[in-house]
Amino acid sequence: MTHVQSNSCDDALLIRYLDGDLGPDEKKGIEDHLQRCETCRRQLAFFSDFSQDFRNHVQRETDRVDFTPLEKEVINKALRQRYYKRGPSSLFASLKFAVPAAAVACLLLFFSYTRFAVDPVPTAPSAIINSFTGSMSSVMIFETPETRQTILWYNEEPDAESEHHAS
Amino acid sequence: MKNRMRKVSTMQVRLPVLLFLLMLAGLWMSIPTAVQAKERCRISVDTILASRQGSGVDSRLKQDVSELQNMFNYTSYQLLSSKTLNLKKGESGTVSLPGNRRLKITPHNIRENRADIALQMMKKKRTVFQSQVQLLNRGSLFVGGPKYENGNLIFKISGSY
Numbered sequence: 001m002t003h004v005q006s007n008s009c010d011d012a013l014l015i016r017y018l019d020g021d022l023g024p025d026e027k028k029g030i031e032d033h034l035q036r037c038e039t040c041r042r043q044l045a046f047f048s049d050f051s052q053d054f055r056n057h058v059q060r061e062t063d064r065v066d067f068t069p070l071e072k073e074v075i076n077k078a079l080r081q082r083y084y085k086r087g088p089s090s091l092f093a094s095l096k097f098a099v100p101a102a103a104v105a106c107l108l109l110f111f112s113y114t115r116f117a118v119d120p121v122p123t124a125p126s127a128i129i130n131s132f133t134g135s136m137s138s139v140m141i142f143e144t145p146e147t148r149q150t151i152l153w154y155n156e157e158p159d160a161e162s163e164h165h166a167s
Numbered sequence: 168m169k170n171r172m173r174k175v176s177t178m179q180v181r182l183p184v185l186l187f188l189l190m191l192a193g194l195w196m197s198i199p200t201a202v203q204a205k206e207r208c209r210i211s212v213d214t215i216l217a218s219r220q221g222s223g224v225d226s227r228l229k230q231d232v233s234e235l236q237n238m239f240n241y242t243s244y245q246l247l248s249s250k251t252l253n254l255k256k257g258e259s260g261t262v263s264l265p266g267n268r269r270l271k272i273t274p275h276n277i278r279e280n281r282a283d284i285a286l287q288m289m290k291k292k293r294t295v296f297q298s299q300v301q302l303l304n305r306g307s308l309f310v311g312g313p314k315y316e317n318g319n320l321i322f323k324i325s326g327s328y
Contacts, residue, residue, distance in 0.1 A: 097186060104189040126306030127324075128281075134288070134296025144234040151238075154312040156295060 008033070009040050011047075018047055125150045205277040208328035210284070211251040212262045212270060217241040217311070218318025231323060235309070241318065266315050267291050270322065277328050280304040284326065302326040 016022050017030050034040055125143050127150035132139060140153040215228060218241060224232050225246040232244045252260035252272060259273040271287040281301045288295040288310075300308055304327060311321035 097183070100186055101189070104186065104192075108189070108192065124303065126303045127308035128301040130283075130299040130301060132296060132298045134294065134298075136296060139296075144238065146234055149234065149307055149309060150300075151235075151309040151311065152298070154296065154310075156290070156313055 009037060009043075011043060014040060014044050015047060018044065018051065124148065205328050207253060207255050208274050208277055208282050208326055209251060209253050210260070210272055210274070210324065210326045211249060212264075212272075213249045213323040213325075214247040214264055215321040215323060216243075216245045216247050216265075216315060216318050217321055218243045218245075218316070220317045231307070235321075243318070244321075247320075264322065265320060266313060268295075268313065270324075272324070274326075282326050282328055284324075286310075286324070304328055 013030055125148045129141055129152060135157055137155045137157055143150050221243040224244045227246050228244050247265060250262045254260050254274050256274055256277060259271055262270045264270055267290055269289045273285040274282050275285060276283040281303055284300050284302050286298045286300060302308060307323050307325040309321055309323055311319060313320045
């Protein structure tokens with residue numbers, strides 16, 4: 001415990017006085033000093049106002065904060081800790097839907113690939129022509145070398161062509 | 168907190184239902200295509216005008232025409248029209264084509280990866296040709312030759328089922 005000299009000005013002591021941190025002797029000493037010292041009274045008033053402004057500002061900022069997400073995060077953490085405390089059985093229990101879901105997803109991927117994937121090199125012609133009859137001067141059937149697209153090329157009879165030109 | 172509990176219980180109910188539906192879809196996908204009955208097929212007919220006047224390939228045809236360009240000496244390929252038919256087995260559909268032509272399409276049988284399709288090309292009231300083809304699933308048959316304007320018509324007949 002320190003004794004306050006009645007004629008000394010000490011800002012640190014004033015702050016401790018304001019915070020209520022002084023012992024009875026120190027408190028009495030500073031109060032005696034304050035009665036005599038105009039400078040320290042003004043300094044004390046300044047510190048008091050500053051402290052009040054600071055508290056008000058902090059309060060305003062705190063009021064603006066939404067604590068709901070924080071609350072959710074805390075709840076999630078608590079639930080996760082609960083799972084871990086229960087041991088591996090709870091972990092397997094939580095996976096009971098994940099494993100079949102993964103299996104089904106793999107199945108879907110595999111069969112959709114085999115079902116819908118286009119064969120890059122076709123092994124059969126795109127169309128097989130079983131029969132072809134008609135009135136035309138010539139017909140050719142062939143296929144493209146790479147993708148084996150079937151092409152049927154025909155020339156209409158001259159009278160049909162002239163009929164078209166006439167129309 | 169109550170809301171959260173309600174959400175959890177809703178999730179617990181929905182997840183098994185979702186998994187069940189996924190498993191059903193997986194089973195459907197796993198059935199070989201040959202076993203599944205196919206009653207409908209989708210047939211599209213694209214009409215292309217190939218000519219030696221002008222140059223350029225219609226941007227919609229670039230994929231189809233790249234190989235045809237190596238086989239024919241046409242300089243221009245233009246897509247004149249596109250028509251899609253959704254036909255049941257035995258049902259006929261007709262597509263109007265340039266030059267008073269009509270193409271009648273009838274799918275007779277759809278099995279494995281091919282469909283038996285009857286084609287009948289008509290010009291005015293006269294039948295130009297009749298043909299029976301087996302069209303590969305997602306495959307195309309190019310039927311070409313008729314003169315039109317300053318070039319020749321090519322009909323791209325594609326099927327998917």
